[in-house]
Amino acid sequence: MKIVVLVKQVPDSGAERNLRAEDNTVDRASANNVINEMDEYAIEEALRLQEAHGGEVTVLTMGPQRATESIRKALSMGPDGAVHVVDDALSGTDALGTSKVLAKALERLNADVIICGAESTDARGQVLPHMLAERLGVAALTGARKLTVDGSQLTIERQTEEGYEVVTAATPAIVSVWDTINEPRYPSFKGIMAAKKKPVETLSIADLGVDAGEVGWAGAQTTVKEHTKRPPRSAGQKVTDSGEGGVALVDYLSSEKFV
């Protein structure tokens, strides 16, 4: 089984993140850049599939040169190799453009299963798996909290707010996962040391047959026109307890779907 995991480098969601004033893009230069958290679950799921069914796991990343740090970290968990699409012309590419580039790269990789995180912690669009499925003409099994494979049949439990749906599709397919699906492993020391020797293929958009005009600022179909900082939190709602405080609290929690 040939498995490709999509890995994105994002600014650490645990630290303060900013958009740049000049072009409304994420300030990556001053941020601590890490593997998108949800992608670690995707890598873990890919490795578990490989352990159960054999085959090969390849990491696919589109991102600037410094994304190689995240690729090495991803490889230290156990995948066999990586493909890094890196090109100056990609700066400013939106989700549609990203899906175009990744789809071209995926066509070359010929994967049975493509696994990715359900969303990235920077853009949080959740659109990429669907765009890729459309471009590649494969099934989209999105928002999985469980994945099982039986021959060429994939079955997921799609997590919803109310419960879950069971969805099946035949390979090839793209599966996006939530952090409920597994517990990602720590990279072993052997894995960390082996990662730097694993093959990482670097591709430009020319290698993929993508024209510079289709990506970057020029090709973007969407733009961020302006941004403002989120206002500081306003005071919460106070419930004065006159014997019914508990009920009011439970009502609030259930209306917000906390319980």
Next chain:
Amino acid sequence: MNSTVSPSGLLQLDALLSDEERQIQDVVRKLMDATVRSEVHHWYEQGRAPIRELANEFGRLGLLGMHLHGYGCAGASAVAYGVACMELEAADSGVRSLVSVQGSLAMYAIWRFGSEEQKQRWLPGMARGEFIGCFGLTEPDHGSDPASMSTRARKDGSDWILHGSKMWITNAPLADVAVIWARADEGVRGFVVPLDTPGVTVREIKQKMSLRASSTGEIVLDDVRLPQEAQLPEATGLKAPLSCLTEARYGIVWGSLGAGRDCLETAIRYAQERIQFGKPIASFQLTQAKIADMALEVQKGFLLALHLGRMADQGKLTPEMVSVGKLNNVREAIKIARECRTILGANGISGEYPVMRHANNLESVLTYEGTSEIHQLVIAAKLTGIQAFS
């Protein structure tokens, strides 16, 4: 407030580590957060830690014997091993002791002095954490002076008979195998002794006030019969066990620094939040002076440890260098722990904070693997050409 940095961020010394070393440090820190940090004060209070579970977890990661090559070991650099020890001991000295004794003492002795058969039999399982090892050199009556050891090894046909006892042996109560050092007619010899061998009894040492999240015992050897194959063929003389101690001491140079750093980070956080006389106690100049002085020692200790690590990776590390590192870093770490306790006031003695636990642990660390006094004598012997203890 101006932006702050952690004590280890002050000089950005992280930049001296490779990506690989930083990643190993990061993984060990995360593992400690997930498995040790929130639990260890309970273990400490109960005087009992889930050592087998920890060993299995550490084995999966590759922590056990991580600086050794082959036989299932990770083959990491000395610096990588050092930063791992630092993060382990930032959680607890007892947890770091488990790894030191397994990797640097028991596994190293077999790896360095063992036969191919001994290595094949023990090392892969020890690296996975399935077998727990310990190291018997210290005796009830012979600590700093191991040359006077009373444990005897005598030949009986092709077998060896071991008789004597070993004291203060970390991991002994639950270990599967011990490397035991004994005096034979031809000099000090080492033996790989499965602890279920007839004649071996192990007693756990209770009522410790230090290293309570670590298991310590006495091993009694009552005419224990071992086949010739149990002897470590390459170990001749006291130099062999002493070289193992140099390995373990090197880990302590880094580890003690981790305990000191954890105390300092705790004290800084506490001082920022604790209000007295209407303001955080971090506002008082006496507290600021303490914090600044301690941060200096943490940074200097790191540079010292890193220098020793780089020397080790170039094959240039000498026992005297390790003595400098152990003497300085443990002595400073225990000073830091005690000073931090004063910043935390009465809360400093509470198990809710790690400071008193680290301070108590470091009392053992100050003494084991060569006391501070012995390291002073080793260093001064090198400087004066006169050995004070021969």
